[in-house]
Amino acid sequence: MCRSGRQPDPHEAGGNDAGNAAFAALLEDSAEELYETAPCGYLSTLMDGTIAKINATLLGWLGLERSAVVGRMRFTDLLTVGGRLYHETHFAPLLRMQGEIGGIALEIRGAEGVRIPVLVSSAVKYGGEGEPLLIRTTVFDARDRRSYEEELLRRKREAEAAREQAEAAREQAETDRVRLQEALATLQQSLLPDVLPDVPGLEAAAHYHTASPERLGGDFYDLFAVDGKRWAFFLGDVCGKGPQAAAVTSLTRYTLRAAALHDPDPVAALSTLNAVLHERYTGGDPRYCTAVFGLLEPDPATGQVAVRIAAGGHPPAVVLRADGRADFLPTPGGLLVGILSDPRFVSASTVLAPGDTLLLYTDGLTEARTGEDRATLYGDQALLGFAAGQAGKPARDVIRALTGLLDDFGDGLDDDTALLALGVPAHPAPDPVTKNAR
Amino acid sequence: MSPLKITTRNAATGPVLEVTGDLDYASAGGLRELLPTLALRPGQRLVVDLAGLEFCDSSGITALIAARNHAHAARADVALAAVPGNTLRILRVVGLDQILPIHPDSETATRS
Numbered sequence: 166m167c168r169s170g171r172q173p174d175p176h177e178a179g180g181n182d183a184g185n186a187a188f189a190a191l192l193e194d195s196a197e198e199l200y201e202t203a204p205c206g207y208l209s210t211l212m213d214g215t216i217a218k219i220n221a222t223l224l225g226w227l228g229l230e231r232s233a234v235v236g237r238m239r240f241t242d243l244l245t246v247g248g249r250l251y252h253e254t255h256f257a258p259l260l261r262m263q264g265e266i267g268g269i270a271l272e273i274r275g276a277e278g279v280r281i282p283v284l285v286s287s288a289v290k291y292g293g294e295g296e297p298l299l300i301r302t303t304v305f306d307a308r309d310r311r312s313y314e315e316e317l318l319r320r321k322r323e324a325e326a327a328r329e330q331a332e333a334a335r336e337q338a339e340t341d342r343v344r345l346q347e348a349l350a351t352l353q354q355s356l357l358p359d360v361l362p363d364v365p366g367l368e369a370a371a372h373y374h375t376a377s378p379e380r381l382g383g384d385f386y387d388l389f390a391v392d393g394k395r396w397a398f399f400l401g402d403v404c405g406k407g408p409q410a411a412a413v414t415s416l417t418r419y420t421l422r423a424a425a426l427h428d429p430d431p432v433a434a435l436s437t438l439n440a441v442l443h444e445r446y447t448g449g450d451p452r453y454c455t456a457v458f459g460l461l462e463p464d465p466a467t468g469q470v471a472v473r474i475a476a477g478g479h480p481p482a483v484v485l486r487a488d489g490r491a492d493f494l495p496t497p498g499g500l501l502v503g504i505l506s507d508p509r510f511v512s513a514s515t516v517l518a519p520g521d522t523l524l525l526y527t528d529g530l531t532e533a534r535t536g537e538d539r540a541t542l543y544g545d546q547a548l549l550g551f552a553a554g555q556a557g558k559p560a561r562d563v564i565r566a567l568t569g570l571l572d573d574f575g576d577g578l579d580d581d582t583a584l585l586a587l588g589v590p591a592h593p594a595p596d597p598v599t600k601n602a603r
Numbered sequence: 604m605s606p607l608k609i610t611t612r613n614a615a616t617g618p619v620l621e622v623t624g625d626l627d628y629a630s631a632g633g634l635r636e637l638l639p640t641l642a643l644r645p646g647q648r649l650v651v652d653l654a655g656l657e658f659c660d661s662s663g664i665t666a667l668i669a670a671r672n673h674a675h676a677a678r679a680d681v682a683l684a685a686v687p688g689n690t691l692r693i694l695r696v697v698g699l700d701q702i703l704p705i706h707p708d709s710e711t712a713t714r715s
Contacts, residue, residue: 404665451665501697542689
């Protein structure tokens with residue numbers, strides 16, 4: 166728009182009358198008129214910056230009279246402090262070196278102290294000997310462009326802020342997830358004993374298979390001393406999954422522990438648990454569990470351990486004998502714990518001789534799917550066969566073998582599974598008296 | 604997996620629920636939510652017909668217990684009919700066969 170002259174375009178010149186008239190009107194716009202009122206500022210300065218000529222457009226922006234400017238002010242006087250500094254350090258040196266410079270963003274001090282962002286281009290006019298004569302400068306109003314850029318910047322900052330916010334939310338979610346998983350793991354651990362206690366003349370081993378770290382399991386087991394001569398154990402499965410099931414599991418575990426200290430008889434312990442669960446959960450949201458509870462009484466004289474168990478709704482325990490047999494220790498008819506106010510629990514007894522092991526498990530083991538079909542399950546008889554293969558081995562080895570079996574089920578095992586083996590070592594420890602005197 | 608479908612009909616003895624498909628963790632809520640909507644009068648018998656049951660897990664068992672509790676709260680009776688073999692096995696393990704009357708089919712179960 167700042168070109169001071171224009172050659173007629175041959176195509177336009179050859180156009181119709183209306184076109185010619187418009188073109189003529191354009192030609193009437195004298196070079197002087199164009200210079201003064203062009204939509205950009207013009208000024209010419211001496212090499213020292215003194216303003217020699219300036220157009221009306223720029224004077225209008227500056228709010229200055231021509232007489233106050235020409236010969237009295239330098240180009241830098243029009244600039245803001247920041248603009249002046251930039252002019253001294255970058256603009257002027259580059260211009261001297263290159264003879265021209267274009268599109269530099271500066272700020273001029275406009276009328277009434279308003280700062281006007283501008284884009285400045287300058288070119289040096291040289292004389293016949295190549296000596297610099299003067300500097301011609303155009304000044305473009307960049308206010309619209311600046312506000313556009315600022316808008317862009319603002320949007321960019323907003324997008325950046327939103328991105329940071331999303332990132333922070335994501336990190337928070339991740340932190341929460343880790344914290345929740347830690348809390349769940351801690352809760353899960355609180356439902357199981359850290360270590361199994363030493364029981365004289367008995368080796369105990371346990372394994373807990375967690376189907377999913379997100380879904381708290383409802384299986385539980387424990388082994389603890391009742392008095393100087395007797396130990397109690399239990400293992401079971403609370404119906405359902407998740408926090409509600411875990412709450413029942415916790416209630417179950419501590420109720421059985423307390424009940425055993427009060428009366429370690431297995432039927433009495435399960436009856437106490439039944440009363441607690443039945444009172445707590447009734448009606449449309451029944452909560453119950455299966456459980457086997459047992460009492461161990463080692464006989465130091467014979468090395469045998471007398472076992473009495475009671476069970477409610479729980480798959481039968483397996484006894485592995487030193488001679489290679491494996492049998493169920495049935496407790497038929499024992500009802501799920503917590504669904505009736507007056508349930509029946511059935512007890513059974515056996516004696517574990519050296520080499521014998523009592524195996525307790527939850528139904529995750531026997532209900533593991535072994536085929537494509539949901540109904541093709543591992544089952545009791547397969548377990549009995551597997552157990553017979555482990556008979557005579559130490560409790561630790563029995564648990565290790567069963568853990569391997571659980572691993573082999575792969576995706577077929579989609580339930581939590583608890584295993585507890587209580588075995589009388591075939592060859593007693595060399596000095597059990599010293600060991601148990603602690 | 605087969606979707607759970609429950610059809611309600613009325614017999615001389617009271618409502619009969621025909622349960623078909625899978626009664627499991629995902630679906631058992633359907634049976635439990637249906638219970639409070641049943642018109643069950645004192646002395647009637649709620650019959651749960653399991654002839655079309657294909658799979659039942661512990662959540663399904665819970666729903667059956669909820670059905671029993673619901674019937675007893677209404678001073679009504681409850682009975683299961685046509686329980687498939689694998690579910691019957693589970694009911695025996697958990698002792699429920701002692702507290703839930705089990706009939707070979709819904710015809711027997713609805714005979715007053």
